[in-house]
Amino acid sequence: MSQITGGHLVAKYLKEIEGVEAVFTLSGAHIENILDGLNEFGIRSVDVRHEQAASMMAHAWSLYTGKPGVCLVTAGPGFTNALTGIANAFLDNAPLVVLCGRHPLRDDLKGALQEMNQIDMVKSVVKWSATCHDIKRIPEYLSIAFRQAVEGRPGPVFLELPPDILSIAVDLKSVDIPKRRTLKTSVTPVKEDLKAAAKLIDQAKRPLLIGGSGVGFSECGKQVAAFAEKTGIPFALLNNGRGALPDSHPRSINDGGFTAVMAALPQVDLVIIVGLRLNWVMESGQTFPDAKVVRIDIDPTEIDRNRTSDVGLAGDAGQILDLLTPMVASKDRSQWEKDLRAAYGAFLVTEREQRETPSYPIHPNRLVAQIQKVVGEDAYYVVDGGDTSYYGSAGFSSIHKAGVTAPASSLLGCIGTGVPFALAAKIAHPNKPVILLNGDGSFGFNGMEFDTAVRLNIPIVCVVNNDCAWGMIKHAQEMSIGPERCTCSELGTRHYEKMVEALGGYGEFVEKDEDIVPALKRAIESGKPACVNVMTDCTAVSPATVVFYQTLSDF
Amino acid sequence: MRFSLLLYALYAALRVASKTHKGFRHFIRKARVKILIKTAAGEPARLFIFDQGRISSLPGDHADYDAALVWKDAAAGFSVMTSRKKDAVFNAAARGDLKVLGMSVYAMWFQEAIDQLM
Numbered sequence: 001m002s003q004i005t006g007g008h009l010v011a012k013y014l015k016e017i018e019g020v021e022a023v024f025t026l027s028g029a030h031i032e033n034i035l036d037g038l039n040e041f042g043i044r045s046v047d048v049r050h051e052q053a054a055s056m057m058a059h060a061w062s063l064y065t066g067k068p069g070v071c072l073v074t075a076g077p078g079f080t081n082a083l084t085g086i087a088n089a090f091l092d093n094a095p096l097v098v099l100c101g102r103h104p105l106r107d108d109l110k111g112a113l114q115e116m117n118q119i120d121m122v123k124s125v126v127k128w129s130a131t132c133h134d135i136k137r138i139p140e141y142l143s144i145a146f147r148q149a150v151e152g153r154p155g156p157v158f159l160e161l162p163p164d165i166l167s168i169a170v171d172l173k174s175v176d177i178p179k180r181r182t183l184k185t186s187v188t189p190v191k192e193d194l195k196a197a198a199k200l201i202d203q204a205k206r207p208l209l210i211g212g213s214g215v216g217f218s219e220c221g222k223q224v225a226a227f228a229e230k231t232g233i234p235f236a237l238l239n240n241g242r243g244a245l246p247d248s249h250p251r252s253i254n255d256g257g258f259t260a261v262m263a264a265l266p267q268v269d270l271v272i273i274v275g276l277r278l279n280w281v282m283e284s285g286q287t288f289p290d291a292k293v294v295r296i297d298i299d300p301t302e303i304d305r306n307r308t309s310d311v312g313l314a315g316d317a318g319q320i321l322d323l324l325t326p327m328v329a330s331k332d333r334s335q336w337e338k339d340l341r342a343a344y345g346a347f348l349v350t351e352r353e354q355r356e357t358p359s360y361p362i363h364p365n366r367l368v369a370q371i372q373k374v375v376g377e378d379a380y381y382v383v384d385g386g387d388t389s390y391y392g393s394a395g396f397s398s399i400h401k402a403g404v405t406a407p408a409s410s411l412l413g414c415i416g417t418g419v420p421f422a423l424a425a426k427i428a429h430p431n432k433p434v435i436l437l438n439g440d441g442s443f444g445f446n447g448m449e450f451d452t453a454v455r456l457n458i459p460i461v462c463v464v465n466n467d468c469a470w471g472m473i474k475h476a477q478e479m480s481i482g483p484e485r486c487t488c489s490e491l492g493t494r495h496y497e498k499m500v501e502a503l504g505g506y507g508e509f510v511e512k513d514e515d516i517v518p519a520l521k522r523a524i525e526s527g528k529p530a531c532v533n534v535m536t537d538c539t540a541v542s543p544a545t546v547v548f549y550q551t552l553s554d555f
Numbered sequence: 556m557r558f559s560l561l562l563y564a565l566y567a568a569l570r571v572a573s574k575t576h577k578g579f580r581h582f583i584r585k586a587r588v589k590i591l592i593k594t595a596a597g598e599p600a601r602l603f604i605f606d607q608g609r610i611s612s613l614p615g616d617h618a619d620y621d622a623a624l625v626w627k628d629a630a631a632g633f634s635v636m637t638s639r640k641k642d643a644v645f646n647a648a649a650r651g652d653l654k655v656l657g658m659s660v661y662a663m664w665f666q667e668a669i670d671q672l673m
Contacts, residue, residue, distance in 0.1 A: 259659055267645045290641075339649035346648035347659035479587055543660035550664070553585045 002173070006135045006166035007033025008040055009175065010099065013139045015041040017180045018146055020070050022046055022061065022427060024054040028074020030101025030114070033166040035072070046427065046456065051078050053420040053449045055085025056407075059094045059156075060417075060424035063240050063402045064380075066219060068095035068149045069424075075101035076114025079122075084414065087125040089156040091411035092240065093213055095149040096156035097142075098126070105133060105164045118160060127155040135165040136175050143178040152185055153299045154217055185298055187315040188323070197294045197311040198327040204270035204292070206336050207233045208253075210261065211317075214275015214298055215241035216402065220318025224274070225249065227325045232333035233272070234340060236261050241275060242404055247397035248377070253340065257394035258543065259351075260344040262287065267343075270294065275317045278306040279411060280551055296320050355395065358513040361537040364388065364465050368395030368437065370516040371463060375433050375524075377403075380425040384408050384418025385439020386472025388465045390544035392437040400432070408442065409544070416445025422460040423453060433461070433524065440466040443496055453529035454504040461523050461530045464496050467538040475541045476549040493535070500531035510534040558629035559599035559614075561636060562592055566603060566612040572672055573610045579671040584608040590665045591620035594629050603665075622661035627652045639673070 004012065011034060014020040022044040027035055038045045048054045051073045058069030073082045079100050089096040103112035119129050128148035132141040138161070145157045201207065211224060215237060221244035228235050228251040236253050237244055238261075247254040253264065265271070265287040274296045278285040285293070285307030295302070295309040296317055303312030313320050355369035368391050375381075381404045383392025389406040396404045402425075407417035422436035443464055453460060474489035481487075497507030506526035508519040516534065523530035572579040586605045593600030593616055600616040626632030631652040635643045644666060647653040655662045 262660075262663060263645070263648075267642055339646070342651065343645050343648040346651070346654045347662065349654050350656050350658075480585065541658070543658060546658065546660045546664070 002171065003169040004172045004175075005033050005037070005169045006138055006161070007031070007035070008037035009135065009138045009170075010034045010142065010161065010166070011037030011041040011043060013142045013177065014070065015043050017139070017143070017177065019067075023070045023072050024048065024057040024061070024424075025072040026051050026054055026074070026078060028078050028101055030075045030103075030163050031072055031099075031161075031166070033163070034099065034161070045072075046423075046452070048420075048452045049448045050446065051081035052084050052416070053423075053446050053452070055082040055096065055098065056088065056417050056420035056446075057424040058098075059085055059089040059092065059096050060405075060407070060421040061428060062094045062096060062154075063216065063405065064425050064428035068097050068146060068154075070097045070099065072099045073101070074114075075103055075118070076116060079116075079118050083122070083125070085420075086122065086156050086158070088407070088410065088412045088414045088417065090125040090127075092407075093154050093217070094156065094240075095154035097145050097149050098156060098158045100158060100160050102131065102160040102162040105162045119158070122158045125156070126158045129158040129160075131160040131162070132165060133162075135168060135170045138165065139175060139177040143180075147181065151183060184319070185316045186319065189313040189315060189320065193311055193313055194323055194327055197313060197324060200270055200292050200294055200310060201231060201233075201272065202329045202331070206268050207231070207270040207272065207333070208264050208268045209233050209235035209272040209274060210276055211235060211237045211241040211244065211274040212276025213240035214296075214317045215244045216275075218275065218298075218317040219244070220316075220321060221245045221401065223318045223321035223325070227321050227328070230325055230330050231328050232331045232337070234333075234337045238276060239410065240402060240405070243398055243401040246377070246399040247404070248399065251337070253344070254397070256341075256344040256348060258390065259347050259394070260340075263344040263347055264340055265291075267340075272296070274321070277302055281409070281411075351394070359537070360513060362511075362513055362516070362534060364391040364467075364536050364540055364542075365395060366513065367463070367465060367516060367534055367536055368392055370513075371435060371437065371520060372396055374517055374520050375435055379403070379433040379435060380429055381405070381435050381437065382407070382418050382422040382425060383437045384421070385415055385437075385442040385465065386470070386548070387467075387475070387540070387542040387545055388437055388439035388442070388471075390542035391465065396437075400429075415439070415442035418442060419446040419449045419453075419460075419462065422462065423449065423458050426458045426460050436460055436462040438462050438464050439471060440464050440468065440491055440494065440496065441470040447496065447499065450500045450503050450505055450529055450531070459527055459529050461520070461532065462500075463520070464531060464533045466493070466496070466533055466535050467540070468492050468535075469538060471538070472542075472545045472548060475545045476552070479549050480553060495533065497531045497533040500529065504528070506530040508532045558594070558633045561633055562599060562601040563614075565636070566601065566610070568672065569603065569610050573608060576672065579668065580608065582668055582671050583610070586664065588622075588661050588664065589617075589620045590661065591617055591623040592626075592632070593623065594626050594632060596628070599629060620657055622658050622665065623656040624662055624665075625654050625656060
C-alpha cells in the first residue's frame with residue numbers, strides 16, 4: 001500500500017498533471033509539507049524575501065510562459081503580504097493559482113496561530129476561492145483551481161490548504177486524480193455580426209486596430225498579422241498584448257507609443273479593439289467620439305463598457321480573427337499609414353532628439369535609448385515606476401512576446417512590480433538578457449529581492465532611473481499645489497548600487513552621459529545580478545504625469 | 556502680418572472665454588501651461604500662458620514653453636488655424652507643415668482647449 005501525504009499529493013498533481021516547473025514561495029510552517037513535496041517531485045521552488053514578490057513573480061510567469069503561475073504562501077501575514085500581487089493579477093486578468101496555508105481545521109474559532117478569515121478577504125480579487133477539507137479531494141480542488149484560472153477571461157484563484165490535510169497520509173490508490181483538460185473558449189459570434197464587422201472594416205478609410213492583453217493571452221500574434229497584412233490596417237499592441245508581434249512589424253505603430261495612439265485616435269473612422277478594456281488609460285473611449293467601433297473580447301460584458309460598440313464579437317481573439325480575416329477585403333491603406341506615421345512623428349520631435357543627444361543631467365529618454373543601443377531587441381525589458389514606465393514603454397523595443405512590460409502602468413498602478421517581474425522573466429528565459437528600468441521610488445518596494453537574485457543566481461540587470469523623488473507624484477504636486485508646497489515626494493540621493501553590492505551583486509553609479517554605456521556593459525559582463533544607479537534629470541516630466549494629473553484633477 | 560494678427564486675436568478670444576465660457580473656464584482652471592505658437596523662422600510668434608484659469612500672452616519667440624507648435628510658415632499656420640476641419644492639424648502634421656516641440660501632450664491639451672470654444 002503506497003501512502004502519500006497531503007503536501008506531497010499537491011506537488012504530485014502540480015508536476016504530473018499540470019506540468020508546473022516553478023512555484024514562487026516563501027516558507028512557513030503551515031505549508032512545510034508542500035515545500036517538501038516540491039523537492040520530492042522535482043519542482044523548482046523560487047523562494048523570495050516577501051510574499052508580495054512571490055505573487056508578482058507568479059503573475060509575471062504567466063505572461064512570459066503562457067502558463068498559469070503558481071504561488072505558495074503561508075497563512076496569516078504570508079497571505080496578507082501576497083494580497084497586493086493577487087489584486088494586481090486580478091485587474092490584469094492574469095491566470096494565477098495561489099495556494100495558501102491556513103490555521104488547522106480542528107482549531108477553528110479557538111484563537112489558533114494566524115487564524116483569520118482569508119477567504120472573505122480575498123474573494124473580491126479572485127475569480128474563485130475555496131478551502132479543501134479532505135486530503136483525498138486535493139487533486140480535484142487543484143484541477144478546479146487551474147481550470148478556473150485559465151478558462152474564459154483568465155484571472156487569479158485562491159485555494160486554502162489546512163495542515164490537517166497536508167500533514168496526514170492517505171493510500172494513493174484511494175485518491176482519484178483527474179486528467180488535465182485544456183479547453184479553449186469557443187464561443188462563436190453569429191455570422192451576421194461577423195458580416196457586419198467585415199462591412200465596417202471594408203468601408204473604413206482611416207481604421208486602426210488596438211490590441212490588448214486579450215491578444216497576449218490568446219497567443220494570436222499570427223492572426224493579428226494575417227488580418228493587418230490583408231487589410232493594410234495599422235495596429236498598436238498594448239499592455240500584455242505587446243510583443244505578440246514584434247514592435248518592428250511593418251504595420252505596427254508601437255514606435256510612437258502612447259503619443260502615436262493618442263494622435264491617431266481622434267482621426268480614425270473605425271477602431272477595432274481586440275482584447276482591451278476601455279478604461280481610464282484609454283480615456284474610457286472618449287478620444288474617438290465619431291469613430292465606428294468593432295470590439296472583440298472574451299468577456300461579453302466588456303463589449304459595450306464605456307463606449308457602445310457598433311459591432312461586438314464575443315469570444316477568443318484568435319478564433320474570431322480566424323473567422324473574420326477571410327471575410328474582409330484585401331486593401332491598400334498605405335497612404336493612411338504613411339500620413340499617420342508622419343503625423344505622430346511631428347509630435348515626437350523633441351523626444352527623438354532627447355534620445356539622440358547627450359545630456360547633463362541625463363534625460364530619462366536618453367538613458368533608455370542608450371540601454372536599448374547596448375542591449376538590442378533580442379532581450380526582455382521590464383519597466384517600473386511612474387514617469388519611468390512611460391519612458392521605458394515608449395523607448396524600448398523587443399522582438400519577443402512580453403518583451404517590453406510595464407506592470408506598474410496596469411489598472412492597479414502597482415509600482416514595485418519591477419524586480420519580481422524581471423526575476424520571473426529571467427527564470428523563464430535564462431539565455432536572454434533581462435533589463436529592468438526602475439524608478440528610485442519603486443525600487444524601494446522590492447529592492448530586497450536582489451537577495452533572491454543573488455541567492456538563486458538570477459542575473460538581471462537593473463538600471464535605476466534615479467530622480468531622487470517620487471517623480472510622478474512630485475511633478476503632479478508641482479502642477480496642483482505648487483512647487484513650493486511639494487510634500488512627502490522627495491527621496492534624496494541614495495546608493496542603491498551599494499545595497500546590491502552588499503547583497504553580493506554588482507553595482508555602478510553613473511552621473512555622466514558618457515558613462516552609461518560602459519557601466520552597463522560592465523554590469524552585463526559581471527554575470528551577477530547588477531544595479532546601475534543613474535542620476536537623471538529631476539525636472540523631466542513625462543506625458544504620463546500630465547495625463548495622470550488631468551485625470552485626477554478633473555472635478 | 557495676417558498670422559501675427561491671428562495669434563493676437565486668438566489671445567483675445569481665449570481671454571474673453573476664460574471669463575465668460577463656462578466649459579472653457581472649467582477646462583483650464585487647474586492648468587499651468589505655456590504654449591508657444593510660431594513659424595519655423597521664429598517670427599511671427601506668441602507665447603500663451605495658462606496659469607490656473609488666468610491667461611496672459613507675450614509676443615515674440617520664447618524658450619521657456621511647455622510645448623511649441625511650429626508652423627512651416629505663416630501661410631500654413633494661418634490656413635490651418637482658421638480651418639474648421641476636424642482633421643486640419645493632423646493633416647498639417649502629416650504633410651510636414653507642423654511640428655511640435657517640447658511636451659506634445661500639452662499641445663494636445665491646447666488643441667482640446669481650443670475645441671471647447673468651437
